[in-house]
Amino acid sequence: MIIFPFKPGDWVSDDVDQVARVKSVWEGEPGEVLLDLIMFNHAGDQLGRVSPVMGGPRTFEPACSSESWKRIKEPSFPIRMVWLPDGKGRKVARFWAGDRLPPASWTPRKRRLGRGAAAIADDRFRKAVEQIAAGHNDARQLAKDTLGRSR
Numbered sequence: 001m002i003i004f005p006f007k008p009g010d011w012v013s014d015d016v017d018q019v020a021r022v023k024s025v026w027e028g029e030p031g032e033v034l035l036d037l038i039m040f041n042h043a044g045d046q047l048g049r050v051s052p053v054m055g056g057p058r059t060f061e062p063a064c065s066s067e068s069w070k071r072i073k074e075p076s077f078p079i080r081m082v083w084l085p086d087g088k089g090r091k092v093a094r095f096w097a098g099d100r101l102p103p104a105s106w107t108p109r110k111r112r113l114g115r116g117a118a119a120i121a122d123d124r125f126r127k128a129v130e131q132i133a134a135g136h137n138d139a140r141q142l143a144k145d146t147l148g149r150s151r
Contacts, residue, residue: 002027005066005103006035012069017042017095019075023060025106033066042095044077071101 006012010022012035020037028034038060039047048059056062075097083091128146136142 002031002033002107004033004106004108006033006069006071007104007106010104011072011074011098012037013072013075013097014068014070017079017097019072019079019097020061020069025066025108028063035064035066035069037061037064037069040077042077042079044075044079071104072098073101074098 004025006022006025008022008024011019012022013019019040019042021040023036023038026034026036039050041047049057049061051061079095079097081093082096084094084096086092124146128142131142132139
């Protein structure tokens with residue numbers, strides 16, 4: 001089980017001062033953390049999806065890499081521009097959404113199987129799936145046989 005540095009409901013900001021709220025957190029490739037983000041503008045208005053939709057969701061930004069995002073305190077909208085040190089002895093004007101927070105160290109709860117799924121998650125179900133793989137073509141009869149025996 002992976003421990004995530006973000007949890008649903010966290011506020012995040014990236015290096016170019018975008019602000020978002022975490023909708024969900026999940027693992028992509030092994031060790032890669034992906035975020036579904038609800039994007040906001042500096043006035044506090046929800047933007048929805050900001051990348052091209054291409055048939056996906058329109059209300060949030062899906063599958064964003066977590067690499068450039070940092071947890072922050074809940075921002076106080078509207079977000080104003082302030083002078084911040086750039087690490088090289090100078091100051092730059094940036095939209096500052098809030099102080100950074102440490103990683104969340106969040107582990108999602110284990111999902112429970114529904115009552116119906118738990119009732120047939122046994123050898124009969126496995127045998128039915130093997131029959132389908134072997135070419136069984138009467139799905140209704142196979143379902144009646146498998147479910148009828150499990151009750």
